[in-house]
Amino acid sequence: MSEYINENPEVLDDTQLPTRKDEDNELLFNTTGSNSYLDRKKMLLRMDNSSQSQVLQNIDLLDKLFALHHHDTPDLTEDDESIESFDDEDFDQIDAQEIYDLIAHISDPEHPLTLGQLAIVNIDDIEVIDNGNRDEISEVIVRITPTITHCSLATLIGLGIRVRLERALPPRFRINIILKKGTHQSENQVNKQLNDKERVAAACENDQLLGVVSTMLGTCK
Amino acid sequence: MSLNLVKALKLHNEKIWDIDCYKGLLATASTDRRIKIVNIGDIGDGLVSDDGRLLDELDDSSHKKTVRSVAWRPHSTILAAGSFDSTVSIWAKDENDGDADGDGGVDDPSSFSMELLAVIEGHENEVKSVAWSKDGYFLATCSRDKSVWIWESDEMGEEYECISVLQEHSQDVKHVVWHPFKDILASSSYDDTIRIWKEYDDDWEAAAVLKGHEGTVWGSDFEKNVNTDIVRLCSGSDDTTVKIWRCVSNESIEEDWICEATLPNVHGKPVYSVSWSEDGLIASAGSDGMLVIYKENKDNVWEVVAKHEHSHSIYEINVVKWIKLNNGKSYLATAGDDGYVNIWAYN
Numbered sequence: 245m246s247e248y249i250n251e252n253p254e255v256l257d258d259t260q261l262p263t264r265k266d267e268d269n270e271l272l273f274n275t276t277g278s279n280s281y282l283d284r285k286k287m288l289l290r291m292d293n294s295s296q297s298q299v300l301q302n303i304d305l306l307d308k309l310f311a312l313h314h315h316d317t318p319d320l321t322e323d324d325e326s327i328e329s330f331d332d333e334d335f336d337q338i339d340a341q342e343i344y345d346l347i348a349h350i351s352d353p354e355h356p357l358t359l360g361q362l363a364i365v366n367i368d369d370i371e372v373i374d375n376g377n378r379d380e381i382s383e384v385i386v387r388i389t390p391t392i393t394h395c396s397l398a399t400l401i402g403l404g405i406r407v408r409l410e411r412a413l414p415p416r417f418r419i420n421i422i423l424k425k426g427t428h429q430s431e432n433q434v435n436k437q438l439n440d441k442e443r444v445a446a447a448c449e450n451d452q453l454l455g456v457v458s459t460m461l462g463t464c465k
Numbered sequence: 466m467s468l469n470l471v472k473a474l475k476l477h478n479e480k481i482w483d484i485d486c487y488k489g490l491l492a493t494a495s496t497d498r499r500i501k502i503v504n505i506g507d508i509g510d511g512l513v514s515d516d517g518r519l520l521d522e523l524d525d526s527s528h529k530k531t532v533r534s535v536a537w538r539p540h541s542t543i544l545a546a547g548s549f550d551s552t553v554s555i556w557a558k559d560e561n562d563g564d565a566d567g568d569g570g571v572d573d574p575s576s577f578s579m580e581l582l583a584v585i586e587g588h589e590n591e592v593k594s595v596a597w598s599k600d601g602y603f604l605a606t607c608s609r610d611k612s613v614w615i616w617e618s619d620e621m622g623e624e625y626e627c628i629s630v631l632q633e634h635s636q637d638v639k640h641v642v643w644h645p646f647k648d649i650l651a652s653s654s655y656d657d658t659i660r661i662w663k664e665y666d667d668d669w670e671a672a673a674v675l676k677g678h679e680g681t682v683w684g685s686d687f688e689k690n691v692n693t694d695i696v697r698l699c700s701g702s703d704d705t706t707v708k709i710w711r712c713v714s715n716e717s718i719e720e721d722w723i724c725e726a727t728l729p730n731v732h733g734k735p736v737y738s739v740s741w742s743e744d745g746l747i748a749s750a751g752s753d754g755m756l757v758i759y760k761e762n763k764d765n766v767w768e769v770v771a772k773h774e775h776s777h778s779i780y781e782i783n784v785v786k787w788i789k790l791n792n793g794k795s796y797l798a799t800a801g802d803d804g805y806v807n808i809w810a811y812n
Binding site: 378379380381415416418436440441442443445446449 | 480496530531533549590591593609637639655680681703734752753754775778779780781802803
């Protein structure tokens with residue numbers, strides 16, 4: 245028996261999941277604020293000349309502040325762009341982070357936790373082939389890591405991810421959901437089922453199954 | 466050689482899974498549970514009006530789920546439709562409507578209508594494909610329940626008796642097709658094989674299993690060459706290839722088949738449909754939206770003679786069929802996830 249890869253996942257808090265904000269300014273300011281908000285905060289910091297100020301005693305933080313001051317601030321409004329607006333743009337490239345954001349908050353069918361928290365979906369296991377041109381066919385490959393190797397719910401989890409992506413992504417995307425190698429006893433069977441468009445279409449007309457999937461997707465943001 | 470779009474018809478707001486065309490009458494099967502009957506016979510005649518093209522929209526309360534497959538019964542205006550709701554519906558044109566001279570053509574589009582003749586039940590779950598034998602005597606249906614059923618029908622198309630249930634596939638049966646002149650049936654499956662069935666002693670028997678594809682076989686089609694006794698079949702698969710199979714011995718009930726060729730691999734994604742024309746050309750289409758035509762040269766080598774990318778823009782193509790229009794010429798019809806039926810001329 246191979247070693248369970250994700251048998252006892254370290255449950256992550258929602259705030260620990262990778263987000264685009266992390267990469268940018270969130271390290272410094274725990275906020276999703278706009279540029280003007282950042283500027284105002286910097287002003288306030290400059291006004292505070294007290295040597296007791298924690299901010300001034302924190303060299304690292306000061307360094308970051310300076311760096312921020314001398315460079316262009318990343319435009320955070322990008323993040324607010326909704327999926328629905330794709331039709332209005334000729335080019336809008338989609339990356340792994342966006343795919344992750346769409347599926348990480350899906351609930352696990354048997355735990356009160358999300359797929360991101362259980363590390364069933366991981367940003368490093370998402371591959372996107374997309375040049376942003378809506379006239380070209382694009383591809384997304386999501387490799388999922390079930391929590392136990394014989395997990396019969398793997399198919400259901402995969403179906404939930406597929407339904408979420410089919411609903412949210414522009415039609416140019418071909419979606420491949422596969423189990424990460426070595427994580428499941430009947431890998432090939434599950435993969436074949438998850439990527440058979442006819443079976444998926446029929447599953448989506450099964451009211452009972454659709455009810456379960458809707459509950460799973462209910463926690464998506 | 467060129468492959469040109471002659472007509473694009475937006476017929477459904479959801480996926481079109483299947484089409485069938487007979488004497489200029491096009492029938493569609495869609496996720497929206499509707500079947501549309503469209504007059505396309507004159508499309509090859511140059512600039513023609515699209516008024517009155519839509520002849521009828523069949524009662525959408527008949528099927529409770531996706532209509533997956535449609536097939537016109539030869540020499541008639543009887544239509545069979547298979548649905549994910551596990552039933553098959555049979556429709557017939559009201560004989561008093563539309564066709565004053567009774568030739569099966571459409572004289573008065575405004576009064577064309579089709580009525581429900583019968584609903585056939587028997588499959589346990591989704592019916593994936595329906596097909597009539599060469600003379601319309603047999604109807605074959607197949608399902609995710611792993612079985613193929615053969616039904617015998619009366620002349621009016623009202624009565625159906627199941628004469629055989631073929632259960633040798635180990636997984637979903639995706640598609641069934643009859644030989645154009647012989648009572649031979651081919652079924653394609655999720656178990657990666659194609660099975661050949663023949664009538665023997667008043668029953669239907671497995672004649673051969675064709676193994677070679679490395680993924681679901683989505684569909685197949687027989688060669689339609691009247692000048693030879695050789696039986697050949699082409700098949701399209703999830704493994705992205707199109708293969709040619711040939712029967713090399715059929716003296717007993719058990720036949721020997723070989724995989725004769727794998728066509729040049731142009732598709733980068735699953736092939737959902739193949740069609741073999743009366744002129745010997747093979748067309749294939751699928752997930753990558755590419756429409757490809759192959760021809761066998763004098764050395765019996767298959768070559769790609771035409772291909773067209775993004776034939777339904779960025780959408781998947783579910784079905785391709787060679788059809789004949791009123792001008793007697795062959796065209797290609799394709800249908801896809803975009804809800805369009807496209808008609809192509811190959812010169």
